[in-house]
Amino acid sequence: MTSTPVARRTAAAGPSSADALVPSTARTRSAEVEELIHRDPGRFRVLTGDRPTGQLHLGHYFGTLHNRVRLQNLGVEMLVLIADYQVLTDRDTADRLSEHVEGLVLDYLAIGVDPARSTVFAHSAVPALNQLLLPFLSLVSVAELGRNPTVKDEIAHSRQSSVSGLMFTYPLHQAADILFCKANLVPVGQDQLPHLELARTVARRFNDRYGAGTALFPEPDALLSAAPLLLGTDGAKMSKSRGNAIRLAADADETARLIRGARTDAHRHITYDPVNRPEVSNLVMLAALCLDRDPHQVADDIGGAGAAALKDTVSEAVNEFLAPIRARRRQLAQDRGHIRQVLREGNQRANAIAEATLDEVRTAMNSRY
Structure with missing residues (x-):
């Protein structure tokens, strides 16, 4: 299969x-x-x-x-x-x-x-x-x-x-x-x-x-x-009603702003550990999904660069992934x-x-x- x-x-x-x-x-x-x-x-x-x-x-x-x-x-x-x-x-x-x-x-x-x-x-x-x-x-x-x-x-x-x-x-x-x-x-x-x-x-x-x-x-x-269950930017379940979700129709700037404000934790080194580091791991998984990569590899690549580098990676991956969907949506909306x-x-x-x-x-x- x-x-x-x-x-x-x-x-x-x-x-x-x-x-x-x-x-x-x-x-x-x-x-x-x-x-x-x-x-x-x-x-x-x-x-x-x-x-x-x-x-x-x-x-x-x-x-x-x-x-x-x-x-x-x-x-x-x-x-x-x-x-x-x-x-x-x-x-x-x-x-x-x-x-x-x-x-x-x-x-x-x-x-x-x-x-x-x-x-x-x-x-x-x-x-x-x-x-x-x-x-x-x-x-x-x-x-x-x-x-x-x-x-x-x-x-x-x-x-x-x-x-x-x-x-x-x-x-x-x-x-x-x-x-x-x-x-x-x-x-x-x-x-x-x-x-x-x-x-x-x-x-x-x-x-x-x-x-x-x-x-x-x-x-x-x-x-x-x-x-996997994706969390919203506040660490709770991603939901339309919570205002913590990245909409498919959002523009690149809004997406980057939401991801910059996403919750992480106090540890600088980035790892993929959903049980002990759910917010950080959620961002890692989001990047991995958009990049079609294993989340452990994504985390290893960022390593000690910290949360800011993680959020930059996620923003770039999400916006690149959604770009053709958003372009198609704008065209259809006309x-x-x-x-x-x-x-x-x-x-x-x-x-x-x-x-x-x-x-x-x-x-x-x-x-x-």
Whole structure:
């Protein structure tokens, strides 16, 4: 099997603490699926996507975006969801939603998502997808929804005085996202495995209750990310909402400024030691990812030159890596009509898929009138 550069570098860096939390069966199955992709990519349909809450950043790129392009280029059918309805799960209003949706499309196209081979679409434009949420809700209990760790975490950290019903049903909405197109493969991080397991449960229960011996829905597999978790410039998880992220669309000066202000530590000699020196190691890893090098080698090259030299190396590597993506994005941004056309065509394809699935569901449930 030919691994991606990110996978090779992560292996060289050693297993992360997050890896230890992933069940061995999930890791084994993910490796098996990766082998199958290379043998027969056409057998797979992938569903993936993002919430339009702001511009995408380097954490998104190395975490998921580059892998979407890799799978697309291998010949896997790719559906990329802009989850605009999910913005409402934890926000009273969806400020600048249209701008953020167009921004996601720009980012996707700039990194190499090809609308001729990948379907880019929005939640709110596909009514039949959202209609599947109702029968799916009948297949799970309130207790099962409440036990979902992501929902529990979101509720615990919600800034609102109360939690909406949409937030509570968030895992079922994700199940509808996956199953409406009968996706059989979903790239995820370890924290998203419970969501995927619920989608598998819904598929299994629907097939058992209504399938009459046939499997209307596949039970999708997880393709686990091999990418490391990138920290933001403040040492916390890189996030759009924290203001600690390097946006793909940022210019070179903004990027250099953010990296100059990144946290390091008091030790001058640069080493790659994620456990004991997380902030320094994060900068080393960022440079290594952009340079396609081993992080230990990057750290050794800088050695005793200190944090200033490290930050200069990172700034140069990031700006050089992002330069063609940013140039492409600027060019695409001049034609809003093209961006809207990409989304319209993707919405049309997604609607055709969703309506066909909903028609099958109605037949299976004996609700065609």
